[in-house]
Amino acid sequence: MDNLLTESRTFPPSQEFSAQANATSALYTEAAADREAFWAKQAERLDWDTKWDQVLDWSDAPFAKWFVGGRLNVAYNCVDRHVQAGHGDRVAIHWEGEPGDSQTITYAQLQREVCRTANALAALGVGAGDRVAIYLPMLPEAVYSMLACARLGALHSVVFGGFSAEALRTRINDAAAKVVITCDGQYRRGKAMPLKANVDEAVAQTPSVEHVIVVKRTNTDVAFDHTRDKWWDEARAGQPDTHTPQAFDSEHPLFILYTSGTTGKPKGILHTSGGYLTQAAYTHHTVFDLKPDSDTYWCTADIGWVTGHTYIVYGPLANGATQVIYEGTPNTPHEGRHWEIVQKYGVTIYYTAPTTIRTFMKWGSQIPAHYDLSSLRLLGSVGEPINPEAWIWYRHNIGGDRTPVVDTWWQTETGSIMISPLPGVTPTKPGSAQQPLPGISAKIVDETGTPVGHGNGGLLVLDEPWPAMLRGIWGDQQRYRDTYWSKFADLGFYFAGDGAKYDDDGDIWLLGRVDDVMNISGHRISTTEVESALVSHPNVAEAAVVGASDPTTGQGIVAFVILRGGTDDTASGQTALKQLREHVSHEIGPIAKPRQIMVVPELPKTRSGKIMRRLLRDVAENREIGDVTTLADSSVMDLISKGLSKTT
Ligand code: WTA
Numbered sequence: 001m002d003n004l005l006t007e008s009r010t011f012p013p014s015q016e017f018s019a020q021a022n023a024t025s026a027l028y029t030e031a032a033a034d035r036e037a038f039w040a041k042q043a044e045r046l047d048w049d050t051k052w053d054q055v056l057d058w059s060d061a062p063f064a065k066w067f068v069g070g071r072l073n074v075a076y077n078c079v080d081r082h083v084q085a086g087h088g089d090r091v092a093i094h095w096e097g098e099p100g101d102s103q104t105i106t107y108a109q110l111q112r113e114v115c116r117t118a119n120a121l122a123a124l125g126v127g128a129g130d131r132v133a134i135y136l137p138m139l140p141e142a143v144y145s146m147l148a149c150a151r152l153g154a155l156h157s158v159v160f161g162g163f164s165a166e167a168l169r170t171r172i173n174d175a176a177a178k179v180v181i182t183c184d185g186q187y188r189r190g191k192a193m194p195l196k197a198n199v200d201e202a203v204a205q206t207p208s209v210e211h212v213i214v215v216k217r218t219n220t221d222v223a224f225d226h227t228r229d230k231w232w233d234e235a236r237a238g239q240p241d242t243h244t245p246q247a248f249d250s251e252h253p254l255f256i257l258y259t260s261g262t263t264g265k266p267k268g269i270l271h272t273s274g275g276y277l278t279q280a281a282y283t284h285h286t287v288f289d290l291k292p293d294s295d296t297y298w299c300t301a302d303i304g305w306v307t308g309h310t311y312i313v314y315g316p317l318a319n320g321a322t323q324v325i326y327e328g329t330p331n332t333p334h335e336g337r338h339w340e341i342v343q344k345y346g347v348t349i350y351y352t353a354p355t356t357i358r359t360f361m362k363w364g365s366q367i368p369a370h371y372d373l374s375s376l377r378l379l380g381s382v383g384e385p386i387n388p389e390a391w392i393w394y395r396h397n398i399g400g401d402r403t404p405v406v407d408t409w410w411q412t413e414t415g416s417i418m419i420s421p422l423p424g425v426t427p428t429k430p431g432s433a434q435q436p437l438p439g440i441s442a443k444i445v446d447e448t449g450t451p452v453g454h455g456n457g458g459l460l461v462l463d464e465p466w467p468a469m470l471r472g473i474w475g476d477q478q479r480y481r482d483t484y485w486s487k488f489a490d491l492g493f494y495f496a497g498d499g500a501k502y503d504d505d506g507d508i509w510l511l512g513r514v515d516d517v518m519n520i521s522g523h524r525i526s527t528t529e530v531e532s533a534l535v536s537h538p539n540v541a542e543a544a545v546v547g548a549s550d551p552t553t554g555q556g557i558v559a560f561v562i563l564r565g566g567t568d569d570t571a572s573g574q575t576a577l578k579q580l581r582e583h584v585s586h587e588i589g590p591i592a593k594p595r596q597i598m599v600v601p602e603l604p605k606t607r608s609g610k611i612m613r614r615l616l617r618d619v620a621e622n623r624e625i626g627d628v629t630t631l632a633d634s635s636v637m638d639l640i641s642k643g644l645s646k647t648t
Pocket residue numbers: 259305306307381382383384385386407408409410411412413433496497498510511512513519522523524
């Protein structure tokens with residue numbers, strides 16, 4: 001982080017960009033003058049069936065109600081209204097499959113697909129308030145399914161296709177989903193990997209699931225339970241491609257999305273309709289400067305994460321955007337795949353994660369140099385702090401030193417972007433997310449909640465409610481209060497879990513999580529989650545996990561384990577450690593596989609038994625070990641350091 005804190009370059013917007021930008025500095029003044037009036041104006045971006053009679057009801061804080069009394073249909077806003085406005089022929093999605101197949105889907109087609117899917121779900125008994133789990137890779141059917149749920153007022157719970165059967169099972173059960181939508185298999189690095197098999201394993205223990213709908217993608221052989229399973233085509237056969245949308249209350253739940261917290265149990269973050277869609281549309285319009293008639297937008301996130309929800313499905317479609325959706329990995333079949341796609345579709349706005357940018361850097365600037373990237377006019381970054389070097393590389397090699405780069409800070413919980421420069425307005429600084437968006441209030445405070453001055457660091461809080469804020473944790477509202485609102489209870493601040501610092505100009509620099517949540521390639525994984533996966537293996541007596549800094553993935557998972565007596569920790573021990581990594585992958589998913597497992601005789605603990613992860617992080621990052629005076633037994637760190645040869 002050292003270079004981050006001494007970075008001082010700035011890049012003022014070009015006059016040419018500013019002259020045409022959606023955002024103007026007047027937005028800040030307008031929002032500051034009357035926040036609620038500002039948000040009411042943003043809500044006018046949507047088509048409401050019934051207008052709200054109150055912008056915000058915060059009387060039951062921390063449970064917000066936005067656009068109280070308003071009614072709308074989210075899917076109608078993302079699809080039908082564009083067709084009605086005469087844009088039915090506009091491309092909604094340029095879908096690019098990993099093996100090279102592609103589909104062009106117009107808004108008129110999207111409307112038919114969403115309606116047919118909604119009718120199929122309704123025929124299976126799905127109605128308002130029901131939960132549908134979606135376990136799909138980046139296929140158009142994932143978008144159809146999400147919007148079909150929204151249309152019916154059913155909540156979707158999208159589970160990332162890289163999660164294990166076990167992770168899927170716990171999420172299905174927590175939400176008591178009635179239907180699961182999946183596919184036979186998914187393409188990953190040129191190979192067809194089975195997916196349905198995970199669903200079969202999961203739903204063996206999910207009493208709520210009545211039907212599994214299976215999209216055919218890879219033509220992989222799958223087991224089929226004909227009473228429970230239905231092929232996608234079979235479920236939709238004979239269903240009309242029209243459907244009259246029903247308006248739902250602004251606060252009607254839209255989706256649940258699970259994210260890691262500081263305990264082993266993932267939290268089902270609950271989002272609702274009117275406020276969420278308002279902020280999704282507003283931020284997508286202003287931060288990405290979207291011009292629906294001329295832009296081709298591409299967000300490379302997976303639909304299984306919140307970025308895919310807000311900046312592939314809801315924001316862009318509410319704004320009538322034309323976008324690219326790509327199924328595969330950036331190096332399949334070659335390391336120029338993204339740039340080939342940018343060139344093919346003339347992508348103008350590109351939004352990705354720092355970890356991807358650092359991977360591109362590793363592959364070399366000669367790769368993008370080979371393609372025509374001149375269509376690009378704006379670049380975005382999200383998911384973790386972006387180091388200035390990666391920011392500069394991105395702007396130079398991808399943006400041709402011409403495009404603004406927006407570093408956007410937000411979370412699953414915030415639903416939409418909260419802190420970001422405004423392209424065309426803000427002179428950007430490599431590595432800084434800079435300022436809360438107009439309408440948003442954020443502060444950096446010390447442990448007592450007092451704002452820190454310029455040049456100082458502290459904890460990031462959100463001190464005013466915002467439209468896309470989470471409305472709670474599914475089935476556990478006490479946990480919602482405890483997790484986000486208890487640290488500064490008297491002040492009513494939402495605690496984001498991130499450390500941050502103001503520079504001398506008062507711009508915000510994000511410094512990473514301050515809790516036990518790791519950020520691996522922009523994916524949130526809790527240390528406790530991985531620890532519980534490890535100790536669920538019969539050979540492990542105890543485990544402690546830390547996120548160690550990693551040049552590509554931001555952080556890498558390093559596990560310290562005490563093996564049970566009798567477990568061989570030499571020779572065949574290497575195999576045992578490999579099995580442990582596989583075990584974690586099976587319990588959570590490949591993204592949670594430790595980069596490194598170290599076998600240790602003891603773990604450093606305080607007298608009250610709390611594991612001192614700080615010291616383990618020192619070991620994992622090859623640093624001199626810090627202050628050990630609070631350890632119950634200070635010789636433990638010597639033992640650990642000595643035993644370090646036995647690692648994988
Ligand atoms: C981190 C992803 C620095 C942060 C949208 C946050 C960032 C967590 C940035 C949320 C950024 C996200 N700069 N850190 N621009 N964006 N983060 O819920 O630690 O998957 O709390 O949402 O990612 O991760 P989540």
